[in-house]
Amino acid sequence: MDIHKNKIVLCFIFVALLNFTACKEKDEIVVQHQFDNLNLPTEPFNYSDIDFPNHFSSSNLAGIPINSTLATDNTPNDNQITDAGATLGRVLFYDKLLSKNSTVSCASCHAQEKGFSDARILSKGFDSGETRRHSMGLVNARFYQKGTFFWDERAATLEEQVLMPIQDEVEMGLTLDTLITRIEQTDYYKPLFKDAFGDETITNDRISKALAQFVRSLVSYQSKYDIGRASVNRATEPFENFSAQENLGKTLFLEGVPLGGLGCTVCHGTEAFTTPPRSANNGLDAASTTDLGVYESTGNPADIGKFKSPSLRNIALRAPYMHDGRFATLEEVIEHYNSGIQAHPNLDRILTDANGNPIRMNLTEEEKDALVAFLNTLTDTEMIEDEKFSNPFK
Numbered sequence: 001m002d003i004h005k006n007k008i009v010l011c012f013i014f015v016a017l018l019n020f021t022a023c024k025e026k027d028e029i030v031v032q033h034q035f036d037n038l039n040l041p042t043e044p045f046n047y048s049d050i051d052f053p054n055h056f057s058s059s060n061l062a063g064i065p066i067n068s069t070l071a072t073d074n075t076p077n078d079n080q081i082t083d084a085g086a087t088l089g090r091v092l093f094y095d096k097l098l099s100k101n102s103t104v105s106c107a108s109c110h111a112q113e114k115g116f117s118d119a120r121i122l123s124k125g126f127d128s129g130e131t132r133r134h135s136m137g138l139v140n141a142r143f144y145q146k147g148t149f150f151w152d153e154r155a156a157t158l159e160e161q162v163l164m165p166i167q168d169e170v171e172m173g174l175t176l177d178t179l180i181t182r183i184e185q186t187d188y189y190k191p192l193f194k195d196a197f198g199d200e201t202i203t204n205d206r207i208s209k210a211l212a213q214f215v216r217s218l219v220s221y222q223s224k225y226d227i228g229r230a231s232v233n234r235a236t237e238p239f240e241n242f243s244a245q246e247n248l249g250k251t252l253f254l255e256g257v258p259l260g261g262l263g264c265t266v267c268h269g270t271e272a273f274t275t276p277p278r279s280a281n282n283g284l285d286a287a288s289t290t291d292l293g294v295y296e297s298t299g300n301p302a303d304i305g306k307f308k309s310p311s312l313r314n315i316a317l318r319a320p321y322m323h324d325g326r327f328a329t330l331e332e333v334i335e336h337y338n339s340g341i342q343a344h345p346n347l348d349r350i351l352t353d354a355n356g357n358p359i360r361m362n363l364t365e366e367e368k369d370a371l372v373a374f375l376n377t378l379t380d381t382e383m384i385e386d387e388k389f390s391n392p393f394k
Helices: 002-036 083-094 176-184 189-197 204-216 224-229 244-254 330-340 365-376
Strands: none
Touching: 083 189, 083 204, 176 204, 189 204, 244 365, 330 365
16 A cells, blocks of 8 residues: 555656756747847947938037037946847847836837837826827937936936836836846846846946947938938038928028028937927926926926927827827927927927017918928938847747
């Protein structure tokens, strides 16, 4: 009888061992499968040595002295872009392991084909909850001299910003401790961290630096505008590759009011079409109620209703528009500036007339269409289709 019991026990042990081995092999297959599906080149893509056009070094956009685009680079000395660092950042950017239930990644709200923004008015988080604001486009985030991030500029640096959505209870819902554990247990990260930082040690600091390197690598400089700009000394000269309509829109956008333009470069200066190092209130509402903008991070009443503006590069791909996604088309945006600016107490003075009232541009339909045509020339198809910015998980 004892012998019979021993045989039964041994049988159970044998079956358990078989199951353990099968599970172990299954786990190894899954890990290896994930590693095999990580589509990275043998030699990393070039992220660090970009041949920017000469006009990115120019300090004269529309006949007025400005900072050159390259002079507005917010890259810190201790986190210069490297090919290996940005490669690691690219994998992290697209990896759904960075969300609580592994359903969303950074790219879920910042899609390449949408100019690294979101087609939804409000993005969906890991548990289908909606974010508070529309996802800001990330293109040329590097060229904002002040270096602050989010619509309300609450993140002092990009390195600080990239970790915040991961921890947000709506967006990705993960703690940093869990983030570290997950990445440590994922085999494909070990060689990537070693290549980027010299060893396999995984820290929050290294994760933030790699993500920031990838985001700063999202630069646009190969649009139709850039091709035309390279052929002239000043951006206000007619571009040979532009239609008459596009050149009219360019004149309206770039020139100041005394020269027949609208002075848009005051808020969208430099060849990167980024804002000056300040936030602004553009008269979306007469009063701020539910969203107080930059005031929420500074506590300064003068900042109520002010928001940071992203680069206008690839703007035609990034509908809807504004921090709350209220405008569905570029035509609606232009009509806002043409006839819809509201008398908010903190309305930017650039958008007021001599009496302090909101300006009315009184554009013709031809001029409105020309502005849209010009903004379309800022679409950088080369960037939007570039594999080095795409999802590496295949």
